[in-house]
Amino acid sequence: MADREWDESDVRIRPNKRGSRPRTKDRPSHDDAVTGRVITVDRGRYTTIVAEDTQDERTVIAARARELRRTPVVAGDFVALVGDVTGRPDTLARLVRVQDRATVLRRSADDDDPIERVVVANADQLVIVVAAANPEPRTGFIDRALVAAYDAGIEPLLLVTKADLKDPAPLLATYELLPLTVVVSRTAEEAPEAEASEDIGAEVPELEGVEPGAPEAEGAGPTPHSVKLDDDAVARLREELDGRVTVLLGHSGVGKSTMVNALTGASRATGGVNAVTGRGRHTSSSALALRLDGAPPGSWIIDTPGIRSFGLAHVDPDRILHAFPDLEQGTEDCARGCRHDSSAVECGLDAWVADGHAGPQGPARLASLRRLLGANPREEAHDAKELGTL
Template identity: 50%
Template sequence: MVLLSKLSDGWDNDDVRIRPSRSSRPRTKTRPTHEDAAAGFVVTVDRGRYTCLVGSTSAARIVMAMRAKELGRRAVAVGDRVAIVGDITGATDTLARIVRIEKRTSVLRRSADDDTETVEKVLVANADQLVIVVAAADPLPRTGFIDRCLVAAYTGDLQPVLVVTKTDLADPQALLDLYADLELPVLVSKRKDSADASQGAILNDRLVEEVRELLNEKESVLVGHSGVGKSTLVNALVPHAYRAIGVVSGVGKGRHTSTSAIALALPDGGWVIDTPGVRSFGLAHVTPDDLLRTFDDLNEASVDCPPNCDHQGLPCALDAAVQAGAADRRRLASFRRLLSSRSGAASDESAPDQGAAPDQGAAPDQGAAPDQGAAPDQGAAPEQGAAPEHPTDPGTSAG
C-alpha cells in the first residue's frame, strides 16, 4: 500500500513508499553447484539440442540435452566436456540440461562467411589434430583453403596434418614444397586402382592404415572439399560410420539429416570428427599477432616491430631479422602467405603445376572467387538411428 502525507505546500515525494519492482529486488548470489552432475561428451549439435554420451566405456548411453540458463551466452560445441543434470537415462522423450562446460584444451573456430564480421563460431572443442584432406587432382588442390585451415589450426592449438589423395593422377611435390617449411605431418596416397576411380576407389589400404595409426587415441577433425575422399576415409576408419550414432530431432522423436559436425568413435580408441556442413573458413577474428605467436622463431624477432605492425612489410622488424640471419626467409614467406589468407587477400587458387598428369598443370585463374572453405563431402549421407557401436569413455578420450 502506498502512503502519502499532504503538507501545506502540496505532496512531499519523500513521504511516498514505493514497492520494489522485480528488477530492483535483492537477489541471492547463491547458485547451485551441481556437484552431482554427470560428465558428458557432446557428439553433435542440432537446433538447440545436444546429443551427448554419458557413462563409462562399457555402459555409455546417448542423452539428449539442452543448455541451462546459467550458461548465459556460452556456446556448446562438438567435443565439449560438459556437466549434465536432470533425466540422463537416455529414454525417449527425456531432455537433460547442460549446466557447465569444462575447460577447453583447443578450439576450432571461424568467423562469418563474408570475412568482415568478427563474431566467431566455435565448430569443435578439445580436438588434438586438424586433418586437411586434399586431392592432387580431380579436383585440384586449393592452396587458399589449405592456408585458411592452417591458420585456424595454429591459432586454435590444434596440430595440422595434410593428407593428399589421388597422387596417381598428378605429382603432389609442388604442393608439398609450399608447406615444407611448416614441418607438417604429411600422408600421400595413390588410388587403389585407377581403373576403379569411377567406382569411388579413392584410397588404398596403406593410407587408411597410416591415418588410423595417426588418429589412434586422439581426437581429430577432418575437413576437405567434395570429391577428395574425406567421406570415403571416414567410412574406412569407422565402418558404417553414419549408422553409428542416432541424431534425433525434438525430444527423442523423428530422424533428420544433420549438416553439423559429428564425433564418431574409432574402434581402437579416439574420435574422428567429420565436418560435412563447414562451407567456409572465415578468419576475421584472427589478428596478425595471434598467428605470429604460433611461429616461435618469428615471434621472438617481432619484439622490435613498431606499434600496431601488420607484419606484411617494412618497417616490420621481421625483415631486418631475416637480413641479420636471425630468422628464416622461407618461414617468413610462409607466415605472410598464411596472414594474407586470413584477411581473404589470398585467392582460393589451385596448387602450382603438378607436372605429372596431362591437363593437370597450373589451375585456371580463379579471379576473385571467394574461398569457400570446406565444402561438404557428399559421398556419404548420414544414416541416422542407432546407438554408437564403439563408445569411448568421455573422461579418458580427452586430448
C-alpha cells in the same frame, strides 16, 4: 474531504506482475551432475556420451539450460548433465555446465568479422584435408588452417586425397620445410553392383539425436559409385589418430566423410563436386564425433561440415607468424616494430627469402604470409588508433 490529512498509508502500490519476491542470482551447484561428451548438436538438442568406456556407457540427449543460452556448446565439449540421464528413449536431460576446455578451435566468418565461432573443443589434432584435384587445392586455406591450429595449441596434419587424379608433389613442396606430418591418399572407383549394401554413398541410417528429414539425415542421396581408399593410406592415418581426439577440416568435396567412413565403419553421406563451380556439395550439416573402429579408448574423430571460408579475425597478427616456421627466423634482422607485411620497409624476411633460406617456395610462402597479415583487421584497427580515428 478537503480537511483530511493524507499520509503514506493512503498511497496505493500496484502489485508487481512478476511477484513481489526478487529472483535470487544464486544458482544450484548441481553437485550430482554426471559428465558427458558432446558428440553432435542438432537444433537445440545435444547428443552426449555418458560413462564413456564403461559397462554403463549410454547415449543421453540433453537440452541446454536457460542460463547457458549465450554459451556455445560444440562437439567435443565435456558437459554436466542433470535430470533424466538414463538415456532411455524419449527422455531429455538438462545441460547445466560446460567444463573447462583444453583446446578450442575457432574461426570467424571473414577476416573483418569480429565474432568468433567455436568449431570444436578439446581436440588434440587437426587434420587439414585437401584434394590434389577436383576440387583444386588452395594453399591459402591450408595456411589459414595451420594458423588456427598453432594458435589453439592443436597439432596439425595434412591429408591430401585423390592423389590418383594429380601428382601432389608441387603442393607438398610448399610445406617441405615445415615440421608437418603429411599423409597422401588415393582412390579407385568401383562398380556399385558388387556390394550395393556396403556402398558408402548408400542410404544413410538415422543418426541418434538427428530427426528424420533433417539435412544431416538426408545427406546428398546415393552416389553413383562406391569409393575404395588406399589401404596403406588409411592404415598410416590410423597410426596418427589412435588414442587422440582428431578433427577433420576441409572444403566440401575433398573426401572428409569418405575417409571418416573408412576409419570408423560409419555411413556418412558423401557427395561429388559441381562441374560448373568446381566446389563440393555439402553432405554434412553439423559436426559429428565418431569412435575410430577398433581403436584404443579416447580415440575420436570429428567430421565437420565443409566450409567456404576460414576467417582469422580472432588471431593476433603476432601469432600468425608462428604458423610460418620456415620464415619466422628471418625476422631476427627486422627493425624494431616491423610488421612484416607488404608495407614494411627493409623487412628482414625479404633478404631471408632472397638468400634461399626458405627454399624454392620461399617467395610464395612470404606472399601468403603477407596476404594473411594484410587481411587481419586488427592491424587496421591498430593503425587507426595510432592516427586517433578510433
